Amino acid sequence: MSKITELLKWRYATKKYDPSKTVPAEKVERILEAVRLTATSSGLQPFELFVITNAEIREKIKAVSWNQAQVTDCSHLLVFAAWDDITPERVNMMFDLTNQVRGTINEGWENYRKQLLGIVAQRGKEANYQAAARQAYIGLGSALIAAANEEVDATPMEGFDPAAVDEILGLGAKHLRSVVILPLGHRAAEGDWLVNLEKVRRPREQFVTEIH
Numbered sequence: 322m323s324k325i326t327e328l329l330k331w332r333y334a335t336k337k338y339d340p341s342k343t344v345p346a347e348k349v350e351r352i353l354e355a356v357r358l359t360a361t362s363s364g365l366q367p368f369e370l371f372v373i374t375n376a377e378i379r380e381k382i383k384a385v386s387w388n389q390a391q392v393t394d395c396s397h398l399l400v401f402a403a404w405d406d407i408t409p410e411r412v413n414m415m416f417d418l419t420n421q422v423r424g425t426i427n428e429g430w431e432n433y434r435k436q437l438l439g440i441v442a443q444r445g446k447e448a449n450y451q452a453a454a455r456q457a458y459i460g461l462g463s464a465l466i467a468a469a470n471e472e473v474d475a476t477p478m479e480g481f482d483p484a485a486v487d488e489i490l491g492l493g494a495k496h497l498r499s500v501v502i503l504p505l506g507h508r509a510a511e512g513d514w515l516v517n518l519e520k521v522r523r524p525r526e527q528f529v530t531e532i533h
Contacts, residue, residue, distance in 0.1 A: 355467035367453035395504030
């Protein structure tokens with residue numbers, strides 16, 4: 322069994338964190354870097370990540386997250402916030418950055434820029450937001466695997482009021498919308514009903530179809 326498989330078997334959606342344990346800064350940074358390096362459609366990175374340790378803000382988020390204790394008992398709370406629209410300015414920003422970093426302008430790349438600008442203009446704001454939100458979930462997956470690699474517990478959570486979280490964090494002014502939150506920390510020694518239960522996943526033959 323590979324190390325990553327072992328770690329994925331070890332991880333679970335932690336229900337009870339030990340609030341006295343803090344995840345070391347270097348581990349958090351490696352998790353954040355994994356999210357930053359996540360693959361995204363057209364390389365747009367159409368979401369941003371908020372790392373919240375402020376106790377007062379986390380209490381406010383807990384109040385609009387079904388009062389789930391993970392929000393306040395964890396070490397760090399990550400909020401994945403997607404672009405509220407994939408605008409021409411945002412597309413051009415990423416394409417220009419690519420040209421700057423690579424030090425060249427590629428004709429095929431520039432043609433693709435024009436094509437993408439047409440696609441997002443036709444798709445409209447809400448559909449563009451939904452597309453951006455799906456990319457945020459790719460980042461979430463990277464965060465979960467990276468956290469497991471650091472032996473840091475994590476709990477992906479959709480159980481919150483996105484509009485309320487947007488207001489608490491002032492995301493509207495940044496043209497962002499919250500998508501999913503991820504507490505990071507260390508599981509409590511006792512009191513978590515899920516910790517010792519067998520991980521349940523469908524067997525391979527019911528999950529994977531090979532087409533030759």
